[in-house]
Amino acid sequence: MDEALTAETITMTGHNGDEVEAYLAQPLGTDSFGGVVVIHHMPGYDGGTKEITRRFAAHGYAALMPNLYHRDAPGASSDDAAATARAKGGVPDERLVGDVRGAADYLRALDGANGKVGVIGYCSGGRQSFLAACSLPLDAAVDCYGAFVVGTPPEGMPLKVGPIAHLAPNLSCPLLGLFGAEDQYPSPEQVDELDKILIEAGKEHEFHSYQGAGHAFFSVDRPAYRVEAANDGWQKIWDFYGRYLAG
Amino acid sequence: MCTYLTEKIEVSGSGKGTGGWFTLTDATVYLDHPVHAPAEHTLNIDFLNPANGPSARVAVELTAESARALVQAIEATLASAPPGLV
Numbered sequence: 001m002d003e004a005l006t007a008e009t010i011t012m013t014g015h016n017g018d019e020v021e022a023y024l025a026q027p028l029g030t031d032s033f034g035g036v037v038v039i040h041h042m043p044g045y046d047g048g049t050k051e052i053t054r055r056f057a058a059h060g061y062a063a064l065m066p067n068l069y070h071r072d073a074p075g076a077s078s079d080d081a082a083a084t085a086r087a088k089g090g091v092p093d094e095r096l097v098g099d100v101r102g103a104a105d106y107l108r109a110l111d112g113a114n115g116k117v118g119v120i121g122y123c124s125g126g127r128q129s130f131l132a133a134c135s136l137p138l139d140a141a142v143d144c145y146g147a148f149v150v151g152t153p154p155e156g157m158p159l160k161v162g163p164i165a166h167l168a169p170n171l172s173c174p175l176l177g178l179f180g181a182e183d184q185y186p187s188p189e190q191v192d193e194l195d196k197i198l199i200e201a202g203k204e205h206e207f208h209s210y211q212g213a214g215h216a217f218f219s220v221d222r223p224a225y226r227v228e229a230a231n232d233g234w235q236k237i238w239d240f241y242g243r244y245l246a247g
Numbered sequence: 248m249c250t251y252l253t254e255k256i257e258v259s260g261s262g263k264g265t266g267g268w269f270t271l272t273d274a275t276v277y278l279d280h281p282v283h284a285p286a287e288h289t290l291n292i293d294f295l296n297p298a299n300g301p302s303a304r305v306a307v308e309l310t311a312e313s314a315r316a317l318v319q320a321i322e323a324t325l326a327s328a329p330p331g332l333v
Contacts (some may be wrong), residue, residue: 042281073301079282080301083293085276086253123280214287216280224287 004028005057007050012106015098021067021074022103023050025057026201032114034139034245035107037069037100037129038065039121041216042090044082045069048221049122060239061245065108068100089160090124093131100132116245118173120237121146123216127164133175134167140244142176142237145155147185147216152195165194168201176240179232180213208236253277258285262294262305272296281308290314 014020023045027033036056040049045067056063068091072083085091104117118140121129126146126211133141143149150165175198179191186194191209198205210217210229217226218233254276260332262271273295289308296303309317325333 041280043282076301079306080304081283083295083304083306084297084301086277086279087255087293087295087297102305132321152258222280222287223285 002029003058005054007054007057008138010064010106012064012066012102014102015095018071020099021045021070021100022106023053023065023067024063024106025054026062026110027057027060030060030247031112032247034061034114034241034247035110035117036061036063036102036241036245037103037107037117037119037132038063039096039100039119039125039132040068041121041123041125041219042082042086043123044078045083046078046082048219051220052218054121060193060247061241062107062110062113063214064103066103068096068099071095091128093128093161093164096128097132097135100128101136104136104138114245114247116140118142118241118245120144122218123147126194127161129174130171131164131167132243133173134164135172136172138173140173140176140241141171142178142240144178144218144233145180145183145186147190149186149190150197165197168194168203171198171201171203171205174240174244175203176236177205177207178231178236179207179209180215180217181209181211182214185215206236206240208233237245252279258294260294264305266302269296269299271305272298278311282306284308284310286310294322 010024011019012022038053053063053065069081069085073084105118116139119129119132120142122144126143127149129143130149211230213226216224217229258274260271271294275293291308294305
């Protein structure tokens, strides 16, 4: 694989038929490829997450990242859009599911798509990845340190989202969870609780928690970056998607 | 973590953003990941005028220590103002 790719901004149809901005990266020189819906972190549709999207294309997957804050701040810079979205309490769950559905449909319709689509999300997107995989027919899901899949948000938090572990029986695909052992949201205890819930539900999953890493250890442009955890985590992702999505 | 911890208040005044000075109507204060500051979490303040769109924003990201020092400086300044001025 020579890692050649194309990347561009496109418009896709999201929840409720809305036109939504999205970032698409596709591999070149590949006859058949799987798709990955990338769910950006709470800081938004930014350069770091676009780089992650391109990384999937370099590894042979078509990847599409919807701008989840597009409706809140069309045309705004990613940080201004994130500030606007957080002031509104974040992305409604129903809208998230509709946007991931639209992105998955877009990927399945690409020339060369093998019909398999996975999802991955970081930070708040980790919870949203789990939510999408429990709400839509997908082939593989990755949750990178998503908080509030289990556990109730602290008292007084103006959070418009709540715990969603009760959806576990609806999980439509295998789940890979990558967590930092020093993270508090989700805490190691919450990760263990989700693990038990998935075992009881008979759902295929594998969790990895990294010592010395906390929240956002994949973020190369933040102090939270932990090179050992990130490198091993990426390898876990390639192995996982290789099993369930590869062409 | 993504805290979503947010305090929202109405304010009167002006701020200077990328498009020049504009009237402020709102401010949000929150503790979360910074966009730019080299820290895992910061106390962030957005001075806003939502009616003018998302870019009508003056943003700062402060360490907790800096934020507390700022609060003290503001209080001290206001407290030492001559009678009748504020």
